[in-house]
Amino acid sequence: MQWETVIGLEIHAQLATNTKIFSGASTAYGAEPNTQACAVDLGLPGVLPVLNQEVVRMAVKFGMAIEAEVADTSVFARKNYFYPDLPKGYQISQMDHPIVGLGHLDIEVAGETKRVGVTRAHLEEDAGKSLHENFADSTGIDLNRAGTPLLEIVSEPDMRSAKEAVAYMRKIHELVQYLDICDGNMQEGSFRCDVNISLRPQGQTEYGTRAELKNINSFKFVEKAIYGEVERQKEILEAGGSIVQETRLYDADKDETRSMRSKEEANDYRYFPDPDLLPVYISPELRAAVKADLPELPDTKKQRFIQDYHLDNETAYKLASSKELANYFETVVKQSNCEAKLCSNWVTVELLGALNKSNLSIQESPIAAPRFAELLKRIADETISGKIAKQVFEFMWNSADSADDIIEKQGLKQITDSGAIEAIIDKIIADNPAQVEQYLSGKDKVFGFFVGQTMKQSQGKANPAEVNKILKAKLKR
């Protein structure tokens, strides 16, 4: 039987506020355990939550970016369950009235654009952490993370493959960073994902029974976990079995999922509106202010890059995927006065290649955009060839010198003086009569030999166009 995979994602994006969602404690990562947890975060008797208005602004921003309905009034609810790292015995979340309603965003997979629905996005507080290491016969609790603001973004079950799920997750990841509402740091848990997967026979309209894979914090793991889970479900279904609705945990080390709890064991969270907090009202003024503050979004930016710079879709998508990368590219275009095509090639191929190899982000690039623009300027004005430029780039990567200084110091300036090139060519022709003979008798390929020799003799500095021209003239058949 042909099976269709149905995937929906729940993404937790940690909102990049300085203080927690309901208290004044800092949200900074990595502090000594329990040094960033105040009485409110500890859930001491008598304390009350007070909403950090910044999280409301951020959620509204997200809602507008995915063209969602942003609710006039949303309500915080208590989600009740006992766990040692959940200090109050309930999590403050949103249930019936989330701040962001139905929206959507477009993903691209293998050149195809697909629209994915976002069911809702709601605000909630994070729990603390249980520390199982370093304590004999007991568990440590670190409540620094308790009360950190999260935006939970729930998709429609619109994805049909692991590739689509990853594309969607990446798109949300890019978007929240574009909007400056999440730092996107997946190692620190600022961005993590639950995946709901089910299979159904191709053509069937009802959904199959789903399993939920919890808390996956990398794109690679999401993809692998989905592949594994699809296989697991397929095996069961094809053997005539049925899928149990359950929550499963992905073990990245073993690359497999295992059951955490089934539907029967699932908690009854007994949600009810939190009487300590007033409903959140979004004023028209706030809406207008957030709208005015909205940056150019990736899709719009991509279209502009295609239109203004005549980039192909793939390159434009890549460059627009990060705000920093897009800014870098545009700075280079403006300051180098080079053709956008040349700039985009250099940024996406050379620069991104080098950054990836060193595992650096664009913000951490050793070559800032203005210095990079100087290099491209020298390619455009033919001071150096593209090939030499790669050498210059190497030097720039490892020093703070300007492109011009490196070209000067290393003597890499292109030889455009036709007299000098002619002299080199004359000598090569004289030294290689056999090859001249071959070429003249019709072997076109030998032309490349002469070009190569000329470049070699000139240490790559001869202007390639000039070399071609002179060689053509000298070896006239």
Added chain:
Amino acid sequence: MHTKTLTEISRGLQAGDYSSQELTESYLKRIKQHTALNSFITVTEDLAIAQAKQADAMLAAGNAPVLTGVPIAHKDIFCTQGIKTSCGSKMLDNFIAPYNATVIEKFNQAGAISLGKLNMDEFAMGSSNETSFYGTVHNPWAENTVAGGSSGGSAAAVAARLISGATGTDTGGSIRQPAALCGITGLKPTYGRVSRFGMIAYASSLDQGGTMTQTAADSALMLQTMAGFDTKDSTSAEQDVPDYSANLNNSLQGLKIGLPKEFFDDSLNAEMATAIETAINEYKKMGAEIIEVSMPNLKLAIPAYYVIAPAECSANLSRMDGVRFGHRCDNPEDLNDLYIRSRGEGFGTEVKRRILVGTYALSAGYYDAYYIKAQKIRRLISNDFTEALKTVDVIMGPVTPTPAFGIGEKTKDPIEMYLADIYTIAVNLAGLPAMSVPAGFIDNKPIGLQIIGNYFDEAKLLNVAHQYQQVTDWHQQTPQGFE
């Protein structure tokens, strides 16, 4: 000195008739003499003396706030920095809050002296103070009767003149009912008038801190200090605080008093009906107009309350899990054992009952039938009051069905106990302000007149209560043995 009202004490202090230290020492002595009432959980003698010395310095320097040097005490539900805050529970018997409730902070800033922490029903759940881990409070008017609850310690201590005034909290009648049973003046302000920060939550949407004093004038002084918006409590009201003492002497000529016919039906005890009628007659003499009003949904108040309050408390009390503070069982085997035994040992029967009721009411499949329905009833009850208060200035009625009942009399039957709050609970559901004013005696036991006002109309309530206290002396009666 203990016979003086809080207002008189304040005047004497400001005039230099006596020092706060003298006063404080004299009250501390009385507290020691009357430990049999069991009204205090903690007496903070050294701290009180230290505060009194500071207050005397402030008074000597001049410009001291009106409560400077006045000895009061707080219901043990308000968190006090460095002092045990037990909430009447074994669960918090070892809990020392690292911060002050906003109410405590305000009294400290006003220079008031705190003599200690007052007994109460466990987590404010009870109508007789019999659920306290620290034992039952005795009513100073009749030793074998209850002081009411949950603010029973506050009521008994003020009635016995062990303090000049006390804080209390009222979720379903917990200020008004004990005030009535102990013959003192109790004020539950509008929901949101007094900050709940640091006031250990029972039912967050109903809880409200208030005053328990001898007179309405005393209440005005205390409320003046307690009331106001607090950035730490999102549900506190951003409303100006009027001068509560300014209108006490306004004439009641033309005052429209509404009497809900549902309060005065056949189920009302005849002696209580007579006592309340007598009180209403005093108002007629002062020129008030009596109007019958109807609030058909009042009868649903108790069932609605006993869904909403337990639902909220079931979540509010989840933080008492033995992990970070409070009672922890010995040698827990695992996490479940830690939870089950810590909570099982730490909570008393009534608290457990309400947690279970609330958990049930919020459970999947029951939520709509109980919680949502109760919220709808709550809205209907609010609407009844709003409608009635369009035609009248205040609503009056009894506070309790009977005067103080015997200790142990109703502990076997929780429903019987819940009915003790039948006249007070609806007010909390509506969030309105209400008072209990001493209005006579039945069998030598005090009873109270309830006065309910419109939202944020505390000044009017105090005026109406104060005028009654100008023509009656019920509030000046002192129980035998405490003169």
